[in-house]
Amino acid sequence: xDDPKSGAEKPGAEKPGAEKPGAEQGAADAGAPPxxxxxWARREFTSLAASGAILGCLxxxxxxxxxxxxxxxxxxxxxxxxxxxxxxxxxGEVSEKWMKTQRVWIVRNESEIYALLGICTHLGCTPRWLGxxxxxxxxxxxxxxxxxxxxxxxxxxxxxxxxxxxxxxDGQILVDTSVRFRHELGQWSDPQSFxxxxxx
Amino acid sequence: xxESTAKxxxxxxxxLTDNYVWRSIFRHGYADTPRNRVLQVAANxxxxxxxSKIRRHGVRFKFTWCAGGLTFLxxxxxxxxxxxxxxxxxxxxxxxxxDVKYLDFDVPFGMLMRNMHRWAAHGMVIYIWxxxxxxxxxxxxxxxxxxxxxxxxxxxxxxxxxxxxxYLLPWDQLAIWAVTVGTNMARATPLLGNEGPLGPExxxxxxxxxxxxxxxxxxxxxxxxxRFYVLHCIVLPIAASILMILHxxxxxxxxxxxxxL
Numbered sequence: 252x253d254d255p256k257s258g259a260e261k262p263g264a265e266k267p268g269a270e271k272p273g274a275e276q277g278a279a280d281a282g283a284p285p286x287x288x289x290x291w292a293r294r295e296f297t298s299l300a301a302s303g304a305i306l307g308c309l310x311x312x313x314x315x316x317x318x319x320x321x322x323x324x325x326x327x328x329x330x331x332x333x334x335x336x337x338x339x340x341x342x343g344e345v346s347e348k349w350m351k352t353q354r355v356w357i358v359r360n361e362s363e364i365y366a367l368l369g370i371c372t373h374l375g376c377t378p379r380w381l382g383x384x385x386x387x388x389x390x391x392x393x394x395x396x397x398x399x400x401x402x403x404x405x406x407x408x409x410x411x412x413x414x415x416x417x418x419x420x421d422g423q424i425l426v427d428t429s430v431r432f433r434h435e436l437g438q439w440s441d442p443q444s445f446x447x448x449x450x451x
Numbered sequence: 452x453x454e455s456t457a458k459x460x461x462x463x464x465x466x467l468t469d470n471y472v473w474r475s476i477f478r479h480g481y482a483d484t485p486r487n488r489v490l491q492v493a494a495n496x497x498x499x500x501x502x503s504k505i506r507r508h509g510v511r512f513k514f515t516w517c518a519g520g521l522t523f524l525x526x527x528x529x530x531x532x533x534x535x536x537x538x539x540x541x542x543x544x545x546x547x548x549x550d551v552k553y554l555d556f557d558v559p560f561g562m563l564m565r566n567m568h569r570w571a572a573h574g575m576v577i578y579i580w581x582x583x584x585x586x587x588x589x590x591x592x593x594x595x596x597x598x599x600x601x602x603x604x605x606x607x608x609x610x611x612x613x614x615x616x617x618y619l620l621p622w623d624q625l626a627i628w629a630v631t632v633g634t635n636m637a638r639a640t641p642l643l644g645n646e647g648p649l650g651p652e653x654x655x656x657x658x659x660x661x662x663x664x665x666x667x668x669x670x671x672x673x674x675x676x677x678r679f680y681v682l683h684c685i686v687l688p689i690a691a692s693i694l695m696i697l698h699x700x701x702x703x704x705x706x707x708x709x710x711x712l
Contacts, residue, residue: 321659325668374632391632 328353330429337364337424337451345380345398355414355426356380356387358398364446365439366416366426367400373407387411401434410434413444418451500699502707509708514589518582523695525578528571529613530688532564540620542680544673547622572614579610591709599701602694609691616683622676630679631671637662 291299332353340346340359349355354369354377367387371378376391386403387396394405401410415430424446432438439445467473481487492503508514539558540550554561583603586592592600619630638646642653643661650660657669667674702708 317664320664320667322667322674325658326674327668327670327672375635376628376632391628 331425331427333419334366334424334426336422337418337446340364342448345382347380349426350380353426353428355428357416357424357426359448360398362448364416364424364448364451365400365444366414366428368412368414368428368431370412371407372402372409372411373405378411413439415443416446417443418446500696500703502703505707506710508711514711515708516581516585518578518585522575522578522582525571525575526691526695529568529575532568532571533684535564536568537684542620542677544622544676547620547676551621551623572617575610576614579607583607589709596701596705596709599698599705602698602701606691606694606698609687609694613683613687613691616679616687619671619676619679620683627671630675634662634665634671634675637665 332349334349334355334357337359340357342359342361344359346357346359349357350369356367356369358365358367369377371389371391371394373389373392373394376389378387378389378394378396381388385398387398387400389395389405389407392406394402394407396402396407396411399410400413402408410433412431412433414432415427417425417427419425430443432441432444489503492498492501536554539554539561541547551565554565556562586600586603615630615633618633619626638644638657638660640647640650640661642649643655644650645655645657645660645662647655647661655661657663663669665675665678666672667678
């Protein structure tokens, strides 16, 4: 405030909206103009600081609210379960034993055992295993899949997903639905996506 | 003065109005003059949102089909019946389905309230489209009303979201699977969905993405029901109400109902 008033007006002098246009000119006499030799006048700085503080608080609060909507713990069913011994599954059949509780079919054929996730890859409904027709069929929009999970009819764009299957230490089959393998990404060749009959 | 005229016109009401208590409450009479009519609208916090006067063609049914007003009326019906339903409905997975059954089969007028809520909601969605068609066909989206069209489109979106969130609350098989299908679409959100463009690259997973924000987990479960309830009863109605106030006020500020074609 006590800096001498310089003759050259800064180009930004007209910016502060709160000042009347005549204020700068009459200031030489009145003696209390906002100082223009700094980047910001005190009033502008205060205004910006206040706005920044408010926006900052809102931003932090908003971030906290968004983060708060993603809980650390989900009270959802465990994704891993033991599915009994391999010899409980018959070659050539689709086992619906775990469908109701775990949403998984366990299929055994001549060469391998694999676990198919019972979630239609179209929009997430639960398909049905139609044994007589040898296919999985979704009741929502009619997507159909062969016994190996590959889609062949209806609106779905891709095969059913397979989930991690392994042998536990006690010889039981261990299935984990949180680890998924997608055929179209070449993941069905992953050794965790099936059990070889030779190994069980 | 106005009291004396009222007394002449309706002697039966004179005893009601011509006494100390009445005058202590209302202080003076109401002169039905054009100026006072304007003042009544302009001085009332709710009515002032409306134009105090309207062009003659604007009251013709075939110009507006009353579509916007009917949409708002149906919204008010859903608000009133919805509040009544809230007295019985508990938004938890354990109770929700049975509370709806209780409302339908035991609570007096429960089924009426529920059906009024439902059909008013359907009607609101239908009438908002009719209103949009009317506004489009009469060219009322053109300047200076273009911003109000944008507000209206947001209101349309909020109305559809209100319908969608309300869909889950009966907590039956239809509700759960419809919302499963509906929220699965959020997986395809660009940047924020775990199956959307650039989503996985930016770290979106089934556990942390736009869909799990809606469902409160990786599947449609108890947290989803509570979230949809809060959205349905608190967040979306407040947002819609604020925008409706803006919407109606802008009709007045933009020059009232648009001119004849």
